[in-house]
Amino acid sequence: MNETLPRAAIRAAKTNLVWLALPLIAFAIAVAWILSADPLSGFRNGAPPIENLTFERTVLDDSGLRLLVRAGGSEPMTVAQVQVDDAYWQFTQDPSGPIARGRAAWLNLPFPWMLGEAHAVKVVTNTGATFVHDIAVAVPTPQATTGQLRLQALVGIIVGIVPVAVGLMFYPVLRGVGRDGMAFLLSLTIGLLGFLLVDASAEALELAGEAAAIFQGPVMVVLAGLGSFLLLIAIGRRSGAPAGLALSTYIALGIGLHNLGEGLAIGAAFAAGSAGLGTFLVLGFALHNVTEGIGIAAPILKKRPSIWTFIGLTLLAGGPAVIGMWLGSLATSAQWSALALAVGAGAILQVIIEVGAYLMRQSERGRDVFLTPPVLAGLATGAAFMFVTAALVNI
Amino acid sequence: MGGLAAAGGTAICTSATLGQEQASHAGHAAPAGATTQDPMPAMGHGAMMTVGDVDSAANGFDPTDMLTDWETGTVSTLPDGRTLRTFEMRAEDREIEIAPGIKFPAWTYNGRVPGPALRAKEGERLRIVFRNYASHPHSIHFHGIHAARMDGVPGAGMVDPGDEFIYEFDAKPFGCHLYHCHAMPLRRHIHKGMYGAFVIDPDPERRPEHVDVARSRLLGTPENAGWQELVMVMNAFDTNFDAENEFYAVNTVAHAFMKRPIRIVKGKPVRIYLVNVIEFDPINSFHLHANFFDYYDQGTTLTPTLNRRSHHPVPGTARHSRIHLRRA
Numbered sequence: 001m002n003e004t005l006p007r008a009a010i011r012a013a014k015t016n017l018v019w020l021a022l023p024l025i026a027f028a029i030a031v032a033w034i035l036s037a038d039p040l041s042g043f044r045n046g047a048p049p050i051e052n053l054t055f056e057r058t059v060l061d062d063s064g065l066r067l068l069v070r071a072g073g074s075e076p077m078t079v080a081q082v083q084v085d086d087a088y089w090q091f092t093q094d095p096s097g098p099i100a101r102g103r104a105a106w107l108n109l110p111f112p113w114m115l116g117e118a119h120a121v122k123v124v125t126n127t128g129a130t131f132v133h134d135i136a137v138a139v140p141t142p143q144a145t146t147g148q149l150r151l152q153a154l155v156g157i158i159v160g161i162v163p164v165a166v167g168l169m170f171y172p173v174l175r176g177v178g179r180d181g182m183a184f185l186l187s188l189t190i191g192l193l194g195f196l197l198v199d200a201s202a203e204a205l206e207l208a209g210e211a212a213a214i215f216q217g218p219v220m221v222v223l224a225g226l227g228s229f230l231l232l233i234a235i236g237r238r239s240g241a242p243a244g245l246a247l248s249t250y251i252a253l254g255i256g257l258h259n260l261g262e263g264l265a266i267g268a269a270f271a272a273g274s275a276g277l278g279t280f281l282v283l284g285f286a287l288h289n290v291t292e293g294i295g296i297a298a299p300i301l302k303k304r305p306s307i308w309t310f311i312g313l314t315l316l317a318g319g320p321a322v323i324g325m326w327l328g329s330l331a332t333s334a335q336w337s338a339l340a341l342a343v344g345a346g347a348i349l350q351v352i353i354e355v356g357a358y359l360m361r362q363s364e365r366g367r368d369v370f371l372t373p374p375v376l377a378g379l380a381t382g383a384a385f386m387f388v389t390a391a392l393v394n395i
Numbered sequence: 396m397g398g399l400a401a402a403g404g405t406a407i408c409t410s411a412t413l414g415q416e417q418a419s420h421a422g423h424a425a426p427a428g429a430t431t432q433d434p435m436p437a438m439g440h441g442a443m444m445t446v447g448d449v450d451s452a453a454n455g456f457d458p459t460d461m462l463t464d465w466e467t468g469t470v471s472t473l474p475d476g477r478t479l480r481t482f483e484m485r486a487e488d489r490e491i492e493i494a495p496g497i498k499f500p501a502w503t504y505n506g507r508v509p510g511p512a513l514r515a516k517e518g519e520r521l522r523i524v525f526r527n528y529a530s531h532p533h534s535i536h537f538h539g540i541h542a543a544r545m546d547g548v549p550g551a552g553m554v555d556p557g558d559e560f561i562y563e564f565d566a567k568p569f570g571c572h573l574y575h576c577h578a579m580p581l582r583r584h585i586h587k588g589m590y591g592a593f594v595i596d597p598d599p600e601r602r603p604e605h606v607d608v609a610r611s612r613l614l615g616t617p618e619n620a621g622w623q624e625l626v627m628v629m630n631a632f633d634t635n636f637d638a639e640n641e642f643y644a645v646n647t648v649a650h651a652f653m654k655r656p657i658r659i660v661k662g663k664p665v666r667i668y669l670v671n672v673i674e675f676d677p678i679n680s681f682h683l684h685a686n687f688f689d690y691y692d693q694g695t696t697l698t699p700t701l702n703r704r705s706h707h708p709v710p711g712t713a714r715h716s717r718i719h720l721r722r723a
Contacts, residue, residue, distance in 0.1 A: 080496030081445050088494075088650070090442040110442045124641060126496050128634025 160321025167293015189295030191382020228346030261341030263324015284392030447495030510591030536577035
């Protein structure tokens with residue numbers, strides 16, 4: 001009896017394996033038949049292959065122009081010639097030869113670009129199809145030098161770390177607030193996070209539109225956002241709903257991920273020269289982000305965290321802006337910025353839910369708390385403040 | 396006219412060697428920024444150039460060879476003693492390489508773009524046997540003077556695929572003309588490659604007032620042999636069909652003469668038959684570096700109509716004939 005049981009189990013497992021393999025084998029046979037017999041040849045009507053080329057990065061330096069292009073054709077694509085400003089230019093391609101679907105290659109042109117002026121690059125493929133890339137403002141692409149990295153870190157600190165630190169410095173003042181004041185601050189946090197959620201989602205979708213089709217931008221953004229949202233909810237709820245310092249940490253994380261995406265986008269714009277990062281713009285970003293610090297402080301007003309906790313929260317929320325600036329200006333493509341922003345949006349959604357739940361628990365009034373004057377005022381103030389200060393940075 | 400003449404410039408470089416023999420040139424697919432060993436440094440365009448080389452053997456025609464390739468047809472004598480000149484022309488679809496690496500689904504006369512440069516003498520009877528092996532209806536519409544029923548427009552000499560038509564008319568007036576397909580839509584039929592030069596030489600016997608000039612323009616005479624004659628068809632291609640040209644050329648291949656300059660014999664006058672069939676643009680220019688030239692509008696005169704440094708022929712309708720390059 002004891003011997004037959006495992007044997008039966010083994011037999012059952014083998015049978016299962018056969019049933020598992022059968023559909024796979026059937027599919028393999030179908031693929032082999034389609035490839036060999038070519039039953040779809042009737043659809044072949046002599047139309048040229050579909051071609052698509054995405055410009056992912058543009059580097060301008062002393063040796064001229066360098067462009068990273070990604071092919072998205074139905075067949076490997078061949079770059080035959082390259083025009084700059086309506087004139088053909090010699091170029092080299094690295095790696096050379098046809099570019100397979102989804103693969104990228106660098107095009108190097110010894111083009112004497114002009115500082116501060118616009119140039120239009122047109123790639124002509126062997127079928128005569130053309131793909132245009134506009135360089136809105138030609139500026140030297142930042143190099144990974146110590147000076148450059150320091151400068152970008154400075155910008156990242158000003159737009160990411162300083163405002164969060166300033167917001168957290170309101171902590172002693174905020175400690176004295178009563179229950180209504182607390183409700184106002186928490187809903188203020190929800191309001192500003194709501195703004196960030198919309199802003200990050202919209203920006204992620206916009207960047208996703210610029211990315212090569214193979215990345216399926218909009219779907220990728222939605223999936224990455226939902227994925228990060230569910231993952232953070234699961235982590236946060238593994239031992240009950242987060243409150244106090246844990247909740248503050250999640251808020252800081254959500255804001256940090258958003259700042260990473262923001263930093264990538266600013267860095268990329270900086271590299272492309274399309275956003276002259278003026279002092280005004282940088283200060284605008286800083287002001288825009290001050291409320292983030294207040295939001296992080298709200299759940300820990302009744303605790304007594306150490307100074308290191310504040311430093312840690314500041315770095316978690318603001319630090320990623322520095323990393324984003326570096327990556328964005330030195331080595332990123334639209335799809336990676338979109339992905340970072342989408343992950344950030346998912347994190348923000350998680351924080352909105354958790355802060356809302358915390359607010360309900362605090363008030364002991366359940367859902368009705370959202371209709372009380374302090375909460376409504378907080379939501380409106382948070383969103384409105386973000387909207388108004390965003391006007392400073394949207395040029 | 397100066398007895399000594401020479402030319403130089405963008406596309407033309409002086410040399411003591413004869414004709415359009417293959418000139419060896421570095422610089423095809425040159426690494427970025429590299430300077431090539433051009434015989435004339437001044438004409439260098441540096442890195443502003445297409446990359447690579449066109450396979451003329453696969454195309455079946457070569458832009459340099461086409462400069463001096465005249466189609467004179469077959470000659471016979473009519474019962475009344477006049478000369479009958481017969482040309483065989485066929486339309487066929489063909490994919491050609493118009494710039495290094497770029498294939499264009501062309502419509503051609505006799506498999507080449509531009510079509511053969513037809514050449515006849517004033518007063519001859521011309522017979523053009525046109526067969527259409529292509530996928531669309533085509534015609535040959537000759538500029539010049541002929542009967543309306545020989546005009547090659549819809550209703551007069553349009554040829555369906557698989558059919559044939561014989562155009563017949565007298566060669567007149569002398570000059571530098573062109574022919575093209577006049578099927579509709581006209582713009583598409585022209586820019587797909589259906590055009591060519593059509594040159595009628597003056598008959599010296601009918602031009603006693605300028606008999607020497609007329610003889611110099613009549614192909615086959617000793618006087619004509621004292622000239623270097625080049626036929627240039629300025630054309631362009633819209634490869635992405637957006638009604639703007641991606642490639643401009645003389646005799647189809649973009650930058651061909653930048654990479655392989657036209658070689659001419661020093662001290663021997665040059666005559667260029669220039670035709671402009673560029674679609675989409677209102678005007679295009681022709682100029683020679685460091686040279687002036689005599690210009691014969693339409694080539695229908697034996698005395699220059701202009702002395703110019705550069706000229707701006709209007710596409711399609713305008714074609715200008717004879718340029719005499721003199722040493723400036």
